[in-house]
Amino acid sequence: MAGDSSDQRALQYEQTLMYGRYTQELGVYAKEEAARLRESGQRRSVSERSRALDLLEYDKGRCARCRRSGYPYVLEAPAQDFISVCTVRCQKFLISRVGEDWIFLILLGLVMALVSWVMDFCIAICLQAQKWMYGGLDSNVLLQYLAWVTYPVVLITFSAGFTQILAPQAVGSGIPEMKTILRGVVLKEYLTFKTFVAKVIGLTCALGSGMPLGKEGPFVHVASLCAALLSKFMSLFGGIYEEPSLIGIKNESRNIEMLAAACAVGVGCCFAAPIGGVLFSIEVTSTFFAVRNYWRGFFAATFSAFIFRVLAVWNRDEETITALFKTRFRLDFPFDLQELPAFAVIGIASGFGGALFVYLNRLIVQFMRKQKAINKFLMKKRLLYPALVTLLISTLTFPPGFGQFMAGKLTQSETLVTLLDNRTWAKQGIAEEFDYIGHSEAWKHPQVNVFVTLVLFIVMKFWMSALATTMPVPCGAFMPVFVIGAAFGRLVGESMAAWFPDGIHTDGTIYPIVPGGYAVVGAAALSGAVTHTVSTAVIVFELTGQISHILPVMIAVILANAVAQSLQPSLYDSIIRIKKLPYLPELGWGHHEKYNIRVEDIMVRDVRYITLNCCYRDLHNVLLTGNLKTLALVESAESMILLGSIERAQLQSLLSQQLGRPRRLEYIRERAAAEKKRLLVLSNTDNEDGNQRASHEVRFQISTEESSLTPTRPVPQKPLKPALKRTSVVERPTEIPTSPHDNSGIALKNLFCASRDTEGLEKNNNMESPPSPELRRPTKRVRISVVDDGDVEDDMTIREIAEWEEMQLDEQVNFNNCKIDPAPFQLVERTSLHKTHTIFSLLGLDHAYVTSIGRLIGVVSLKELRKAIEGSVTVKGVKVRPPLASFRDSGTSSSENEATELHKLWDRHRSMSLPREHTPSESDEKSQ
């Protein structure tokens, strides 16, 4: 890799008439290339012809199969052939269309818009119901309080309970998980229909409760769920005759592209902000983004936002499509240049505030986890924690109580609308001419200044939001943070308005200060700081429908990001750490010391490998002791030249073939044939006996995960299913060679016990312990004899089988039927951490082998990399060197390393080549 970046071509410039041109294709190369082209052209035309033939055959095959097996229940008479042909044609057309991306994206946008709209509708009804209850009981404050408090407690408790029972994966935001999934890691049960139902209903209830929770993160998850389910649903049409396993593997990159688009749809739909949605989802979920997938996000998000807003128009909520939180700031003079310092202050303060929010959120989670007593108690009564939190928050916001000082009676969106109001509160008081008069009044308390109300609101909502988002319900934190930011901006704006009642502008016209503009800036800055994104600026413009404050917003967002990123990880990265998701952390800004860490410092030197000439016993041992998914294949233990990597499953299949029953029967048959020549024996065993014994055999019982999700189910058979399905991919190759009623030998069983443990990552993942002894040394000596479909009788004793297996294990491995990945990713010792990180992120790698001139010397996995990055991030004492210094050092150190490496190479080469050369010379001497 080290040479790739430096290996560039410098091209000469040639001046022609229109444009200059770079002459690369010309010259001698043309002749050389012409010959090659002719040759390759022939080859290609041949391959194209064969491909066309393939295609024909494929279509024929499909029709034939379709007629034969596709509709056996419809076609009873041959007269219906015509209909069937038509159906097949229609279906083929559908299939060819359905597979196209844009159809999928339109469907996704449509579904998501509908889901979003229905959810919004339900949430609005829920919130109205609370208001109605609260308003109806205004005769008795206690009753009012009870109604005010009970309603959200019931809803939140229901939401928590429902998601716990149905799909605990639906809890929380969803963006951290999507980030991990888009990184290429498979999170189990995360994109299932159950999770979808749990998330949608749970989220509706949670938001309907009026707690300070957001819907943007969950919407990303819901959209991804929609995409995954839609893709499954469409593969019913498109992939009706395809082998799912093949599609699953090959189609994966497309799936990830679609999920990325879905994330954009989620955000876009939530805020009716297609551009901001795409950018936000890119910033939040991707490390490297393929520009060629850009259009997918825009397409789907635009369509979705369009439908989402059209539904509002059709529902007569609005006259036409406009922004969700439309503002009406003046266009001609949105702000004065001299106001910019105030905007910058908002940005910097928001940066600190955002970092504080992330820290507070993490602190609460960690505190609750550390307190063993509380934790134990709450783990038993799972619904108590959300109920208590809700009780606390709703008590504090009770409008006749403390809520009157913090606009407690407003819902989240009402709060936002009032905060973005384009009138000044401090000077003019709350104006009465607008239609949302009742809402703005909530900020004005007869005894208390509007500044006090705002400060109280900010402080109370800050910790309330940080606390509420730790509840185990589907919820995000974007919206609450957004509202707090808007309040903070409004506070600064009102202060400015009070300070400069006639505006700052000096010459002529009076342009009063617009506190609403400050609110917009504050909202963008704080949400940008918490999520570490810049695109909140775009979201804000799309939400408010005005872009006049673009420069203040951009300045504040960038400053907020600069401050927040240097203090804390983003909220999503923080949750990734809390949840211990397998995600690679980002390299921080300007951590130049990371250029000095090299792969050799972090790699695992004790690599498990197999050699090309190893015997099955080695294979067996390696499989028993290791738990890696892939194993390195080297030429020999001395040369250590890396030839490729083999998946564990492949090796298991190899071993099971070697030790499996067919091979043993073959052996018996041969032995019998040899025996036959010597003496004649008649033996007859009845089939029933054999069948009975088959059912006695030890089957591969796969232990299920200790799932706390389904503790109530009494059926013992059921949990087996998903577990079996899970291992099916691994076991498939082994099932093909072995016959259904197979006693696959002892060593093999041990092996599968081991392989079972490596699947998934159980809590007590004690891989290194030897397999259970009762499997290794069976206590009862059963004489197994099964009649084959041929005429051979399996009459070996366990001891004989063991002996035979020992014999088999000493044979050399035949890698003929084994899938080898011939080019696993390789790094070199000197590769810097920075480069390794880039390559891992770019290619979505899981591990990479470290080689030194072809020789395997170590392996680096995501784990080591993560540790190295986090380790050096937390080390405070590391002196940050001048940025260019590290380059010089690395230059010298690399040349040293090269020298040593080359000495090694040289030594090795001599030790390898000299004996060979030596041998003939010796023999020459001998022959002389």
Add this chain to the structure above:
Amino acid sequence: MAGDSSDQRALQYEQTLMYGRYTQELGVYAKEEAARLRESGQRRSVSERSRALDLLEYDKGRCARCRRSGYPYVLEAPAQDFISVCTVRCQKFLISRVGEDWIFLILLGLVMALVSWVMDFCIAICLQAQKWMYGGLDSNVLLQYLAWVTYPVVLITFSAGFTQILAPQAVGSGIPEMKTILRGVVLKEYLTFKTFVAKVIGLTCALGSGMPLGKEGPFVHVASLCAALLSKFMSLFGGIYEEPSLIGIKNESRNIEMLAAACAVGVGCCFAAPIGGVLFSIEVTSTFFAVRNYWRGFFAATFSAFIFRVLAVWNRDEETITALFKTRFRLDFPFDLQELPAFAVIGIASGFGGALFVYLNRLIVQFMRKQKAINKFLMKKRLLYPALVTLLISTLTFPPGFGQFMAGKLTQSETLVTLLDNRTWAKQGIAEEFDYIGHSEAWKHPQVNVFVTLVLFIVMKFWMSALATTMPVPCGAFMPVFVIGAAFGRLVGESMAAWFPDGIHTDGTIYPIVPGGYAVVGAAALSGAVTHTVSTAVIVFELTGQISHILPVMIAVILANAVAQSLQPSLYDSIIRIKKLPYLPELGWGHHEKYNIRVEDIMVRDVRYITLNCCYRDLHNVLLTGNLKTLALVESAESMILLGSIERAQLQSLLSQQLGRPRRLEYIRERAAAEKKRLLVLSNTDNEDGNQRASHEVRFQISTEESSLTPTRPVPQKPLKPALKRTSVVERPTEIPTSPHDNSGIALKNLFCASRDTEGLEKNNNMESPPSPELRRPTKRVRISVVDDGDVEDDMTIREIAEWEEMQLDEQVNFNNCKIDPAPFQLVERTSLHKTHTIFSLLGLDHAYVTSIGRLIGVVSLKELRKAIEGSVTVKGVKVRPPLASFRDSGTSSSENEATELHKLWDRHRSMSLPREHTPSESDEKSQ
């Protein structure tokens, strides 16, 4: 590679109180890891300590060196030591600050804003001057015409001539070249100060002429030039003591990040659109984008746009910072839902129009190139073409002539302002109350309808812009296209307004149609179609300062992109093809057949390689016959196991060491020592003779490129310089070992003749021909004898030298002092074209080796890949198969391939291992 994507980890979900958590780190792994950590912790602490020591030494070294050599001219007395220490400290502080990215970005933004503002100012003055001349001569139409025509002809001719003479690289847009540079290819002389001057002055003149040319592409180039020059300038501080070659190589990724940010600054500054600028530059220049570099672009572009607009405020052009082309559409009801079909029509028509524009532009270039007669004539009179084009265009726009029917007297920005006007022309006529009354009037002709004017404007400007952008001056096409799009949108809008005079909305209020909104949509759609970008939508919002039309704009832009992308490449890709820049084309949408092309179909099987035990003669031959920059190093010709790749320069250095004079002198010394023992000979040669001969020696004269750029320069020595500089990187390692007055042997000279040809890509690049015979067999037999600094006399004849060299060439190569890239990028035969393309784009590769289980079987370079992609794109007859079909095929074919590969492996393994195993058994038999 094939296994990386499928090698994923499925993690289990564990339910905890707050968030679920994925248990991966737990279990046995912890124990294992603890031990490893302890070990590695020790190792790290050791390495950290040594690093700290390094650092100390480094600092000391710097000071010491600084005192010794840095300021020898300042420090004459030791009393000045104190000052020097202070200076050093200050400088160190500066260095540590100057290297930080944000300082660089702020400086870049500042410089670019100033450059942009000054250029805009000059352009405005130029345009005003034309108007003034035209207005002053209103007595005589002929004089008026002459003034109207001569002025732009002179400016364009000057611009073309100036750039031709100073830096022909400054011609054209610059975005295609930046795309290529960001891909990792070095374009010579493209980022120099000369080019900067040529581009800035040329662009100012070109735009000042009033031709339909754009400034956005050139601004990208200018910003990149600024960044490159600024980075050079700052390395004067930061890298004062660094070896430039090391920085050059290591700092490259940072440079590319900075260039990407610079592109964003360029667009952002041009339109005062920071967000749109960042997005547009990403879409236009990148294939894969690192999200961690996102902030750089935003930061720099925001700062730059801010300064750019602040300058306008300070210059009293504006009261405060607002959009460049501010619109004043109504906010409450921007458009009706029923108008959306019209917007969609604009989008689709713009798509076709955009494709037509790209096609027309390419057609003109190709036509001019193909017509040999015209081409020859124009090549001689280079300035004639731009002069003629300018004459034609300015004649047609002459306001009293044809120009009166197409608003010819308006400048580009005036046209845009009038088109975005929020009043309706058709119904109300041109209103007179606004301040730009004179401009809007230009559209109204007493005899002709406003529709006819618009249609004429669109048609005429369309081909004029396509023609004008082919002139060899610095110019872009974005702005003209933008204006044409706005005119088209305005046309549709006016038609709608005429069709529905009272608006479409039915209930109650009358909302008349806003044709200005249609103009906004049209502008975004057409420019999006020509450039294949979606972010023109954002640019439009930032330009107009209103986001109310977001949905129509998004819909139109997406539709326009869909249509245009399926018909033609983007304008920039088209120019890349015309200029034959080494860029990898994108894989088109839904070209599913590309999944079926594999690396084995396109790779070059005849790889040039060297073996670990090769002799210098092989090296010599390989270097003489090949022209690759890197060569593969394999274990042996039989095993073909790829060990790494070596740069050509390294091999040349190896060879020159082997055949160089020091080694020969060593040989002579040894021979002389042996001789001395036998007989005593006295020999004395005078030094002058030797020196004279040295000047007679054949020096490495490097043939210069046939540069047509500097035909007027009479000095013959001058063109040598750049060429020498160019080859200096390659020759540096060879110059170090050889002494200044060196006759480096014959074979070596041949080699350098060859190496010289490979540097750059000359027109007559006849690599395969043997080197010139007079070098190979010198005609006169000079007896060369030079006295060394020691006491050995070089008295070998040419024949003796040749013999000695032959002897040397037969020795085995010692790779000890040779830099080997131990992990060049590897692909396998079965890697699909799609995947190869992704990997090449992601990692910016130039070539990759194709291996089959460690064995080198081929090589794929950018060239083959490009050919394969373009080939399959242009093949029209290829049937597009249902998207999932290809996966099935690939599944089966891959397993077949594996089988054959494994047979090969097996055969190879047997052939390699059996003899080895055989030998001992034979010897065993012998010993028995």
